[in-house]
Amino acid sequence: MTPTQLAPMARLLFAFAAALPLVGCIFAPSGPTTSPADLETLLTQAKTAQANNDLTRGAALLDQAAALAQSPKREKLRLQAAQLYLDLNEPNRARTILKQLQGRELPPTSAALRRIVQARLALAAGDGAGALATLSPRPQFMPEALRAAWLEVEADARLAEGQPLAAARLRDERSTLLRKPASRQANQQALWSALLAIPMEELVGLIPPIPDRFGGWLELAYFYRTRQVDAQALTAALHAWQERYPNHPAAGAFLASVLTTARQSLQRPNAVALLLPLSGPLTAVGRAVEHGFMAAYYQDPPQQRPYVRIYDIGDSSVNSLSAYHDAVAGGADIVVGPLTKIALQRLTVLDFAPIPILGLNTLPSSIASIRGLYQFGLAPEDDAFAAAELAWQRGCRSAVILTQNSEWGDRVAQAFRERLQSLGGRVLELAHYAPQTSDFSERIEALLNLDVSVRRYKQLRADLRRDIQFQPRRREDMDCIFIGALPREARLIRPQIRFHYGMGVPVIATAQAYEGTPQPAADQDMNGLLLAEIPWLIPRPNAATAGALSRDRMTELWPQSTQHYPRLYALGMDAYRLTALIPLLHGNRGLQVKGRTGELTMDARGVIHRELEPAHFVDGLLQPLDIRPSPRVQPAQASSHD
Numbered sequence: 001m002t003p004t005q006l007a008p009m010a011r012l013l014f015a016f017a018a019a020l021p022l023v024g025c026i027f028a029p030s031g032p033t034t035s036p037a038d039l040e041t042l043l044t045q046a047k048t049a050q051a052n053n054d055l056t057r058g059a060a061l062l063d064q065a066a067a068l069a070q071s072p073k074r075e076k077l078r079l080q081a082a083q084l085y086l087d088l089n090e091p092n093r094a095r096t097i098l099k100q101l102q103g104r105e106l107p108p109t110s111a112a113l114r115r116i117v118q119a120r121l122a123l124a125a126g127d128g129a130g131a132l133a134t135l136s137p138r139p140q141f142m143p144e145a146l147r148a149a150w151l152e153v154e155a156d157a158r159l160a161e162g163q164p165l166a167a168a169r170l171r172d173e174r175s176t177l178l179r180k181p182a183s184r185q186a187n188q189q190a191l192w193s194a195l196l197a198i199p200m201e202e203l204v205g206l207i208p209p210i211p212d213r214f215g216g217w218l219e220l221a222y223f224y225r226t227r228q229v230d231a232q233a234l235t236a237a238l239h240a241w242q243e244r245y246p247n248h249p250a251a252g253a254f255l256a257s258v259l260t261t262a263r264q265s266l267q268r269p270n271a272v273a274l275l276l277p278l279s280g281p282l283t284a285v286g287r288a289v290e291h292g293f294m295a296a297y298y299q300d301p302p303q304q305r306p307y308v309r310i311y312d313i314g315d316s317s318v319n320s321l322s323a324y325h326d327a328v329a330g331g332a333d334i335v336v337g338p339l340t341k342i343a344l345q346r347l348t349v350l351d352f353a354p355i356p357i358l359g360l361n362t363l364p365s366s367i368a369s370i371r372g373l374y375q376f377g378l379a380p381e382d383d384a385f386a387a388a389e390l391a392w393q394r395g396c397r398s399a400v401i402l403t404q405n406s407e408w409g410d411r412v413a414q415a416f417r418e419r420l421q422s423l424g425g426r427v428l429e430l431a432h433y434a435p436q437t438s439d440f441s442e443r444i445e446a447l448l449n450l451d452v453s454v455r456r457y458k459q460l461r462a463d464l465r466r467d468i469q470f471q472p473r474r475r476e477d478m479d480c481i482f483i484g485a486l487p488r489e490a491r492l493i494r495p496q497i498r499f500h501y502g503m504g505v506p507v508i509a510t511a512q513a514y515e516g517t518p519q520p521a522a523d524q525d526m527n528g529l530l531l532a533e534i535p536w537l538i539p540r541p542n543a544a545t546a547g548a549l550s551r552d553r554m555t556e557l558w559p560q561s562t563q564h565y566p567r568l569y570a571l572g573m574d575a576y577r578l579t580a581l582i583p584l585l586h587g588n589r590g591l592q593v594k595g596r597t598g599e600l601t602m603d604a605r606g607v608i609h610r611e612l613e614p615a616h617f618v619d620g621l622l623q624p625l626d627i628r629p630s631p632r633v634q635p636a637q638a639s640s641h642d
Helices: 003-027 036-051 055-068 073-087 091-100 108-124 128-134 144-160 164-175 181-197 200-205 213-227 231-244 253-265 283-297 317-329 341-349 380-393 407-423 441-447 450-464 487-502 551-557 559-564 566-578 582-587
Strands: 271-276 307-312 334-336 352-359 371-376 398-404 426-433 480-484 507-509 530-533 599-602 607-611 613-618 621-624
Touching: 036 055, 055 073, 073 091, 073 108, 091 108, 108 128, 108 144, 128 144, 144 164, 144 181, 164 181, 164 213, 181 213, 181 253, 200 213, 213 231, 213 253, 231 253, 271 283, 271 317, 283 307, 283 551, 283 559, 283 566, 307 317, 317 341, 317 352, 341 352, 341 371, 371 566, 380 407, 380 480, 380 507, 380 530, 380 607, 398 407, 398 441, 407 426, 407 480, 426 441, 441 450, 441 487, 480 487, 487 507, 551 559, 559 566, 582 599
Parallel strands: 271 307, 271 334, 334 352, 352 371, 371 607, 398 426, 398 480, 480 507, 507 530
Antiparallel strands: 530 613, 599 607, 613 621
């Protein structure tokens, strides 16, 4: 083709190229490939899918709708899809959406939704602190639905960070924004779970609450947790609560469900095996526990009593293992016992306990427990902890200790020291005395620094070379004296402290200083002595001492057991009650059970601890004190009967 022939062709191609943009303007789409009606159809379908709880389809439809929408609606729909992916436990897909929106400026509503998704992703990764940081500060203005979503994730973050009270308050605030009954019900359950996670000592500090909506929740949780193990008392308390808060959101169906849950949580066993030494040198102590156990057993209605089979394991630890196997083969649902430390230790050769064991002692710290073994004993450490709490309540910040020179004495002295120091106090000095001692003068004089005062007097008299008037002076840096003593020793130590210028100094002892039987003539010398004792031994009307299982009533039926081994008798009564409460205590670390041996709680190791009640001697008789020990810390594990 010649140049003259190419010129017209070039002009034609040039004209065609110039026309291409115009053709594009005519045929290229200027927006979504579908009409607005198609977008609305997808959104309607997504909403329907969510209402039917088909979250997978709902998220997919939102993704499709976002692809068709213009900004900023596109980003909002993608964030809503990310929410559904998190509900489906697909955090990676939600994270991908966030990456697509990274660095983009969003309107306030979408920006708040993005922070919610970020916080939920942090929670999914176990980062509660990161979630709270993402949510701070909270936007001032949000639509109701978005605010409800915000409060939910903030409540979850507070709970993850160990702040159940704050989580409960947020859930209560959220309840006012929810319109659907199902959403309100789910929120109530989450609120209730947060209330049950509040440490009991913190909850007690909030009672009585402000009588508003949230105060009603607090009071309901308090009634439930303090009466959960007594269906009759709980029913009465919830009835009184409903009268106090007739229009509360929890009144009605939720209240009925709380009561039903409490009743179902009491899992009464059908068959119980009781392993005790009923022959040999420990017969008397074994009988005391047996009598207490059966006394409580017969207080239940006949239709609620389990079948009880009693195994005499004597004083041989080997027998406890064979008796346990026999109990399992015999269909027992729970084993109570054995009583001695060595017999309980024998059961730890098992890999695990196929049926639960409620041991009536505690293992040495050097022995590892096994799954299914729970420990409930009269640990002297519990008594010493309670004595230290009582000392602190009475204003004792600096103490001196006089205790028996024995393994038991070392245990109570160490426990008292640990608890007092944990409260902020200190032990200035520790002195020991030999068992069976009757004259404690030398030890008391040294403990009170009277010997130092006497030496100063003698030195001064020698320097002056003449007699001078002298009266020994005790140390002034102590607030109280703690004695670890048995009854015979305590009756001698208390008056000897007075004689050695100890008048006016509080003297505090463990429960072992009291025999457990009223003896006003023998105990006159213990007047003023302070101690923490099991509730069953303190004459307090309308409390643990009242009713068919009162101390007076049981003394009529079993005089030998209750007079010589009253604490073991009470141990047996509480052991029977605990057979129905072990699963409940195991699943609720904050639960407190009012028993006859004290207020009972279970720690993470399955050890049941006792919080005792304060008492003192007046006219030779033990009487209650109108104070309570401060909230306890976890005591060391040990037991008193070996």
